[in-house]
Amino acid sequence: MSLMFKRYVPWGILVAMTSMVAADTIIVQTDLNNMIKSATTALSIIGSFAVMVSVILLTRSHAGKIRKNKLAVESWTLLGCMWVMIIYGLYRFIFAGVRPIAEPTIQYIFNAIVAPGDSTVYALLYFVIASACYRAFRAKNMRSLILLIVGIVFIIGRAPIGQLLYVGMPDLANWILNVPGAAMVKALLLAEVISSFALNIRVLLGQERGWMGRGD
Amino acid sequence: MATETAGTRKSVWDRLQDIDPKIIYGIMLIAVFLPLIRPLGVPIGNINPEVTNLYNYLNSLPAGSIIVHDCEISPIYMAECYPCFVAFLNEHVQRSFKVIMFTQDTTALPAIEKGITEVYGKTKDHPNYGKTFVNLGFLPGSTLGLNAFAADNLFPVLDAYGNKLADMQFFKEMADKSARSWRLVVGYGSGGVGYLVQQITDVYPNCKTSSGTAAVAIPSHYAYYPNKIIGFLGGLTGAAQFEYLIGKPGIAIAGMDAQSLASLAIAVLIVVGNVAYFAARRTKAVRGG
Numbered sequence: 001m002s003l004m005f006k007r008y009v010p011w012g013i014l015v016a017m018t019s020m021v022a023a024d025t026i027i028v029q030t031d032l033n034n035m036i037k038s039a040t041t042a043l044s045i046i047g048s049f050a051v052m053v054s055v056i057l058l059t060r061s062h063a064g065k066i067r068k069n070k071l072a073v074e075s076w077t078l079l080g081c082m083w084v085m086i087i088y089g090l091y092r093f094i095f096a097g098v099r100p101i102a103e104p105t106i107q108y109i110f111n112a113i114v115a116p117g118d119s120t121v122y123a124l125l126y127f128v129i130a131s132a133c134y135r136a137f138r139a140k141n142m143r144s145l146i147l148l149i150v151g152i153v154f155i156i157g158r159a160p161i162g163q164l165l166y167v168g169m170p171d172l173a174n175w176i177l178n179v180p181g182a183a184m185v186k187a188l189l190l191a192e193v194i195s196s197f198a199l200n201i202r203v204l205l206g207q208e209r210g211w212m213g214r215g216d
Numbered sequence: 217m218a219t220e221t222a223g224t225r226k227s228v229w230d231r232l233q234d235i236d237p238k239i240i241y242g243i244m245l246i247a248v249f250l251p252l253i254r255p256l257g258v259p260i261g262n263i264n265p266e267v268t269n270l271y272n273y274l275n276s277l278p279a280g281s282i283i284v285h286d287c288e289i290s291p292i293y294m295a296e297c298y299p300c301f302v303a304f305l306n307e308h309v310q311r312s313f314k315v316i317m318f319t320q321d322t323t324a325l326p327a328i329e330k331g332i333t334e335v336y337g338k339t340k341d342h343p344n345y346g347k348t349f350v351n352l353g354f355l356p357g358s359t360l361g362l363n364a365f366a367a368d369n370l371f372p373v374l375d376a377y378g379n380k381l382a383d384m385q386f387f388k389e390m391a392d393k394s395a396r397s398w399r400l401v402v403g404y405g406s407g408g409v410g411y412l413v414q415q416i417t418d419v420y421p422n423c424k425t426s427s428g429t430a431a432v433a434i435p436s437h438y439a440y441y442p443n444k445i446i447g448f449l450g451g452l453t454g455a456a457q458f459e460y461l462i463g464k465p466g467i468a469i470a471g472m473d474a475q476s477l478a479s480l481a482i483a484v485l486i487v488v489g490n491v492a493y494f495a496a497r498r499t500k501a502v503r504g505g
Contacts, residue, residue, distance in 0.1 A: 044357035118291030161476035
């Protein structure tokens with residue numbers, strides 16, 4: 001019985017839903033099309049609730065860390081920031097009717113703290129990449145020499161200064177992207193699609209059960 | 217040239233190879249800050265073909281065409297994608313296009329607000345809000361949500377401010393309230409826009425795909441360019457070239473000097489690192505011989 005509910009019921013639902021969605025794309029039948037439309041709406045609503053579930057899970061996870069006194073300061077900061085924002089947003093929405101998206105304080109916090117902070121972290125990567133390029137980009141053999149040349153052409157060619165250094169540099173960079181680059185990306189994409197197709201068939205046949213969670 | 221003595225001291229080339237990262241960070245800092253203090257005025261140069269294609273395609277569309285923006289502009293991509301978004305909106309205002317904006321990333325909501333305020337002046341209080349532009353806010357459901365929205369534009373029911381979509385002039389004027397009425401869908405971020413091609417352009421071929429992508433995702437666009445992705449703005453450079461084409465210089469053009477100098481600094485560092493590597497090898501070979 002337990003195996004029935006743990007394995008076969010979720011698998012049955014998956015097979016039924018997948019078949020119906022596939023049928024919806026190729027069959028024009030009002031009842032079927034409406035049913036899939038309702039299912040899509042339901043999925044979007046579930047998606048919205050998933051944000052709430054992640055807030056609860058994040059709180060649980062960091063409350064555990066605080067109890068164990070493991071990275072407590074960081075966890076307190078994260079939970080404090082998150083819950084102050086949630087409570088303040090809900091308070092303004094309930095008592096003043098202002099939606100969080102149009103709330104000036106939340107906008108200000110985003111523009112003054114979140115956006116520059118996140119952008120700074122991302123920009124720091126640039127410095128790390130510069131240091132890594134200096135150390136790791138070595139023409140030790142023919143393959144690394146090709147990588148090195150392509151890297152330099154691309155770095156310089158995509159910046160406006162590339163044309164000042166050599167008129168043909170942007171064209172060279174664009175050729176790399178358009179010809180070998182596009183060929184490689186298309187091959188990768190094709191491989192990705194075929195492997196995803198194979199995986200989906202395995203899931204539908206019940207050979208792949210990782211998505212059901214632990215124990216199966 | 218070598219300064220070593222009896223194997224105890226490292227040669228100049230060895231020391232150059234093991235240079236302290238702080239020195240490299242310092243060089244990069246100067247490369248980024250110098251143009252901010254003293255602009256170099258590096259010309260934009262030739263416009264990339266993907267930007268020209270996009271510009272020409274937009275030019276071929278009649279006024280009132282519907283352009284849809286899936287604004288995945290989370291704070292981490294603000295520096296690269298936000299200038300693209302603003303450049304797009306400026307062009308749409310110039311050409312009197314109708315614009316729908318939404319995001320599937322909750323952290324991108326303020327970026328949409330900021331962009332609308334910067335270009336239109338006001339958001340929901342603008343007299344043309346609900347007529348020429350609409351902000352749908354967060355659209356949940358990932359690709360399924362996008363698919364449902366493309367099939368029925370009234371699927372989200374309310375906009376970001378709680379207004380009913382069915383009551384808006386924007387949607388009332390649409391004869392076909394599906395992606396068949398759209399002419400371009402624009403994505404952002406670093407994940408590529410393959411999902412827009414698959415969910416929108418493949419199903420509704422009249423609607424082409426474009427993007428204001430982070431530079432790291434540029435190669436992924438070439439699988440679909442130029443048939444399904446009609447053109448795109450690749451990072452800050454793409455945004456700057458588009459700003460130049462539409463004749464409205466903005467933050468992207470202002471950032472080009474810094475990007476040029478920083479790119480040049482990285483290339484020079486790579487060359488110096490390699491020169492040091494080969495010189496050190498040669499010195500050791502001579503000593504060994």
